[in-house]
Each structure stands twice: as structure tokens, then as C-alpha cells.
Amino acid sequence: xIEVRNLHFAYDGREVLKGIxxxxxxxxxxxxxxxxxxKTTFAKHLxxxxxxxxxxxxxxxxxxxxxxxxxxxxVVGYVFQNPEHMFFEETVFDEVAFGPRNLGxxxxxxxxxxxxxxxxxxxxxxxxRSPYSLxxxxxxxxxxxxxxxxxxxYLILDExxxxxxxxxxxxxxxxxxxxxxxxxGILLITHDMGLVLELAERVVLIHGGEKVFDxxxxxxxxxxxxxxxxxxxxxxxxxxxxxxxxxxTVEELVGALEVKLR
Amino acid sequence: MxxxxxxxxxxxxxxxxxxxxxxxxxxxxxxxLLFNHPAVMTALFLLILIAGRVLGKVEIGExxxxxxxxxxxxxxxxxxxxLIYRPRTLGLLFGASFALRxxxxxxxxxxxxxxxxxxxxIRGFVKLxxxxxxxxxxxxxxxxxxxxxxxxxxxxDAQKSRGWEVEKGNILxxxxxxxxxxxxxxxxxxxxxxxxxxxxxxRAFGASKKRTFxxxxxxxxxxxxxxxxxxxLLGTAVYLRYSLGVGxxxxxx
Ligand SMILES: Nc1ncnc2c1ncn2[C@@H]1O[C@H](COP(=O)(O)OP(=O)(O)OP(=O)(O)O)[C@@H](O)[C@H]1O
Ligand SMILES: [Mg+2]
Numbered sequence: 001x002i003e004v005r006n007l008h009f010a011y012d013g014r015e016v017l018k019g020i021x022x023x024x025x026x027x028x029x030x031x032x033x034x035x036x037x038x039k040t041t042f043a044k045h046l047x048x049x050x051x052x053x054x055x056x057x058x059x060x061x062x063x064x065x066x067x068x069x070x071x072x073x074x075v076v077g078y079v080f081q082n083p084e085h086m087f088f089e090e091t092v093f094d095e096v097a098f099g100p101r102n103l104g105x106x107x108x109x110x111x112x113x114x115x116x117x118x119x120x121x122x123x124x125x126x127x128x129r130s131p132y133s134l135x136x137x138x139x140x141x142x143x144x145x146x147x148x149x150x151x152x153x154y155l156i157l158d159e160x161x162x163x164x165x166x167x168x169x170x171x172x173x174x175x176x177x178x179x180x181x182x183x184x185g186i187l188l189i190t191h192d193m194g195l196v197l198e199l200a201e202r203v204v205l206i207h208g209g210e211k212v213f214d215x216x217x218x219x220x221x222x223x224x225x226x227x228x229x230x231x232x233x234x235x236x237x238x239x240x241x242x243x244x245x246x247x248x249t250v251e252e253l254v255g256a257l258e259v260k261l262r
Numbered sequence: 263m264x265x266x267x268x269x270x271x272x273x274x275x276x277x278x279x280x281x282x283x284x285x286x287x288x289x290x291x292x293x294x295l296l297f298n299h300p301a302v303m304t305a306l307f308l309l310i311l312i313a314g315r316v317l318g319k320v321e322i323g324e325x326x327x328x329x330x331x332x333x334x335x336x337x338x339x340x341x342x343x344x345l346i347y348r349p350r351t352l353g354l355l356f357g358a359s360f361a362l363r364x365x366x367x368x369x370x371x372x373x374x375x376x377x378x379x380x381x382x383x384i385r386g387f388v389k390l391x392x393x394x395x396x397x398x399x400x401x402x403x404x405x406x407x408x409x410x411x412x413x414x415x416x417x418x419d420a421q422k423s424r425g426w427e428v429e430k431g432n433i434l435x436x437x438x439x440x441x442x443x444x445x446x447x448x449x450x451x452x453x454x455x456x457x458x459x460x461x462x463x464x465r466a467f468g469a470s471k472k473r474t475f476x477x478x479x480x481x482x483x484x485x486x487x488x489x490x491x492x493x494x495l496l497g498t499a500v501y502l503r504y505s506l507g508v509g510x511x512x513x514x515x
Contacts, residue, residue, distance in 0.1 A: 049419050069422040078423040085413075086420040088445035098442070102425030132449070146424060 008054035030200035077152035083143035137168020267375035275318035280386025302509035
């Protein structure tokens with residue numbers, strides 16, 4: 001369980017988070033909000049990179065103020081927005097092994113973990129490639145594998161599909177789905193409402209450093225989203241126009257329409 | 263966020279011609295390099311800090327904040343000297359004085375940048391006889407220091423999230439560990455540099471040899487007065503150091 005109580009944070013005296021309460025378990029929560037609303041700042045509190053000015057962050061009962069980021073990284077994995085900011089090893093294998101090694105894992109166990117993590121992101125066989133030689137989607141999946149190999153219970157992903165083409169995006173989305181099936185708690189920061197619709201179980205909306213919505217996806221999409229600089233996916237508009245109601249995928253819409261037309 | 267050093271203020275230093283400030287900064291740097299006695303270094307550092315506050319209206323806290331990125335180097339300097347130099351107490355003293363020298367040089371650069379707009383700085387370099395390309399390169403380089411600092415912090419955060427800790431291990435281990443930050447930093451900087459060069463070329467940089475400037479700079483009376491004062495101070499420093507032998511301790515032999 002990740003628990004956030006009355007979280008306040010300021011950069012150089014300018015308040016960016018204004019008292020946020022939040023809790024999540026093993027579920028997929030989408031964190032949305034316009035640029036500069038404080039999503040990244042909020043997420044950096046969950047693994048202790050930032051410490052609250054006021055309020056508390058508890059990760060499985062551990063107060064982030066009393067633990068180092070390294071200690072917390074065993075429980076909360078944070079996949080940074082730009083994967084290249086973390087690559088420095090010569091091979092994919094060593095890159096993935098870096099995190100577990102920092103946790104003191106060696107030998108057979110290390111090899112197993114790297115193998116497992118690469119398999120989880122569909123990158124078996126890439127072990128001896130150079131991380132810099134990969135495509136955008138592969139880099140993003142490698143970044144996820146690097147964190148996954150540390151076996152955290154929770155994963156935070158900051159805009160993991162931004163800048164990817166459709167196929168690479170699919171490959172990342174599939175990884176997210178299988179991680180969810182494996183029982184990870186996932187906090188997904190994204191601007192892509194289609195992705196929210198497809199993946200999220202719950203949505204948290206931050207606006208101007210305040211949490212303005214926290215609830216199931218269905219309720220989220222009935223908010224006046226344009227007020228927050230967001231827009232509804234076309235799929236939902238179409239479903240509403242045709243009187244189907246709420247659907248998550250094209251297949252669902254088609255199915256519902258077929259039933260209706262019969 | 264700190265993206266540039268320049269602070270919009272209405273101060274004496276802001277009103278000076280960039281050339282005066284460039285010459286002043288260089289003179290101050292020479293003065294700093296003349297001495298190595300810890301007491302003199304401390305005095306110079308404080309003097310410049312106060313000058314920045316009084317003449318440039320840059321708050322002391324702001325100046326110190328800009329110096330924060332130098333902290334790792336400062337600590338390294340203070341830690342390494344006593345290891346190399348005997349007797350150790352003297353080594354520590356020299357370490358401290360070199361660290362102060364580093365901080366003072368940093369402070370001078372920061373004050374120049376905090377009180378001078380980038381385009382005025384380029385203009386100043388060019389009027390002092392530097393080729394435009396070089397003037398641009400120098401000032402872009404200076405301009406990117408804060409950006410690099412933010413980038414380095416971001417990379418460090420990313421690596422910390424992978425269980426990376428600088429605090430662990432002896433100095434050699436720590437230096438090796440720095441590669442986890444230095445390599446992504448270098449890669450990202452090279453990328454930025456490459457993108458910048460493309461951006462410059464798409465705007466036809468270098469197409470015309472003769473450049474004109476929208477805003478010209480002009481030396482005024484206060485600039486000449488300031489220059490005279492700067493040269494007098496520098497002369498005094500040289501006199502103190504070489505004729506009176508003040509403020510310098512022999513380190514080697
Ligand atoms: N290191 C920093 N120093 C000072 N201010 C910062 C820093 N990082 C972010 N900010 C400011 O804090 C506010 C929130 O930024 P944050 O990055 O958390 O927003 P975000 O919701 O992640 O935005 P985006 O969707 O663009 O990623 C912004 O106004 C930003 O300018
Ligand atoms: Mg962000």
C-alpha cells in the first residue's frame with residue numbers, strides 16, 4: 001500500500017503540491033493533468049526522490065523521510081520519462097543487471113532476474129546489444145526491464161509512450177498489461193486519454209497542484225474534461241453518439257453495436 | 263527553475279558596458295590566481311560576495327545557491343589535498359584555499375552572467391576583438407551550465423531509482439560510480455550540441471560574413487571610471503603579491 005497524506009511540496013518557495021491525499025494498492029492507476037500540474041513532482045515523492053515539505057508518504061508502512069531512495073527502490077520502481085538518461089552500460093544485460101547489483105544481488109540469482117525481466121518486456125535475445133543502438137520502443141521497454149529486475153511491488157511510469165510510434169506504443173502497452181496481470185501496482189502518468197480508457201482501473205486528476213478527481217474510469221470520463229485541458233477519446237464520443245454508453249475498446253463498441261442492431 | 267543565470271535587476275553592474283564587466287571579471291580572476299593564502303582567499307571571496315550584493319543587487323543567498331553545483335568538487339579538493347601533501351594539516355589548509363579559489367572563480371563568472379544578457383555578452387566579446395563565432399561559443403557554453411546542472415540532477419535521480427548511491431565506498435569507488443551519471447550526461451550534451459548546430463544552420467548562421475547588430479553597446483563615463491578602479495585594484499594586487507610577497511605560500515619545494 002502506498003499512502004500519501006496531506007502532501008505539500010514547494011520548489012524554491014513556490015508551492016507546487018497543495019495538500020494531496022492518495023492511496024493505492026495493487027491496481028493500475030492513471031495519473032493525469034495538464035502540463036506543469038505537478039504529476040512528476042508528485043510521483044517523485046513515492047520513491048523518496050523528493051521528500052514532503054509537509055505531510056507524509058508511506059510505502060508499505062515505511063515513511064519515505066526515514067529511508068533512502070535505494071532502500072525504497074526495492075518496493076517502488078520509478079521508470080523515468082527519458083530512458084536515455086539512465087543508460088550507460090555497454091550491453092543490455094549489464095544495463096538490466098545494474099539495479100539488482102546495487103541491491104547486492106549476484107551470480108545465478110542475478111542472471112535469472114535479468115533473464116526474467118527481459119522476457120517480461122519481450123526482449124529476450126537482446127542481451128549483448130548496446131542500449132544506445134535500440135529503437136525508441138525498445139529503449140522504453142529496456143528502461144522498464146531495468147526497474148523490473150529489482151522486483152518492486154509498485155511501478156511508476158512517467159509518460160512511457162510519449163514520442164513512440166503506434167507499433168512501439170502497442171509493445172509498451174502490452175508490457176503494462178502483463179505487468180498488471182503479474183500483480184504489480186502501477187501508477188501510469190500519461191497525457192493519452194485513449195491509454196487511460198484502455199488500461200486504467202482508477203484515475204487521479206491533478207490540477208494546479210491539487211487533486212481534483214479520484215475515482216473509477218467511467219466517472220472520470222463524465223467530467224467536463226476540457227476544463228482541465230484534456231479531451232475525451234473519439235471512441236467514447238462515438239459510443240455515446242450511438243447510444244452504447246461506456247466502452248473501453250473498439251471490440252467492445254463493435255460488440256455492443258451488434259447486440260443493439262439485432 | 264534555474265534555466266539561466268541572468269537576473270533582471272536595476273543595479274550598477276547591470277548598467278555597465280559588457281566590455282567593462284568582461285575586463286573586470288578577467289582582472290578579478292587574475293587577482294584570485296595571484297594569491298593562495300587561505301586568509302587572503304577567504305577575504306577575496308567575501309569581498310566579491312559583498313560586491314555582488316551591493317553593486318549587482320544579487321542576494322547573497324542567490325549567489326550561494328548558484329555555487330551549489332560546485333560543492334562536490336569543493337569537497338573533493340578539500341579531501342584530496344591532505345592525502346597528497348605532508349604535513350597533513352598544511353595539506354588541509356591548501357585544500358581549503360584551493361577550494362575557496364574555485365568558489366571565487368565560480369562566483370566571478372556567475373556575477374558576470376547574472377548581470378549581463380547573453381546577447382550583450384557576445385557583443386562585448388566581439389567588440390573586444392574576439393571573432394563572432396568564438397564569442398557565441400563562449401556565451402552559449404556559459405548559458406548551458408544551468409541546463410547541464412538540471413540535466414545532471416535528473417540523471418542522478420534516475421540512477422538513484424535504480425539503487426545507485428554516491429555516498430557509499432571510498433573515493434576511487436565513488437569516482438567509478440560517477441560514470442553512471444557522467445556517461446548519460448555526456449551523451450545528452452553531445453545530442454544537445456548537435457541539435458544546436460543544426461538549429462543555427464537552419465537560421466543561416468555564417469551565411470553572411472559581415473554582421474550587424476540591432477542594439478549597439480556604448481562605453482559611458484561610469485565605464486571608464488570603473489575601468490580605472492579595476493586597473494588600480496589589479497595593480498595593487500600585483501604589487502602586494504610580487505613586491506611585498508603578501509598572501510602567497512610556497513607549496514612545492
Ligand atoms: N526542479 C524544479 N525546480 C523548480 N521548479 C520545478 C522543478 N521541476 C518542476 N518544477 C515546476 O513545478 C511545476 C510542476 O512540475 P511537474 O514537472 O511536476 O509537472 P507535470 O505535471 O509533470 O508536467 P508535464 O505534464 O509537463 O510533465 C511546474 O510549474 C514546473 O515548472
Ligand atoms: Mg511530468
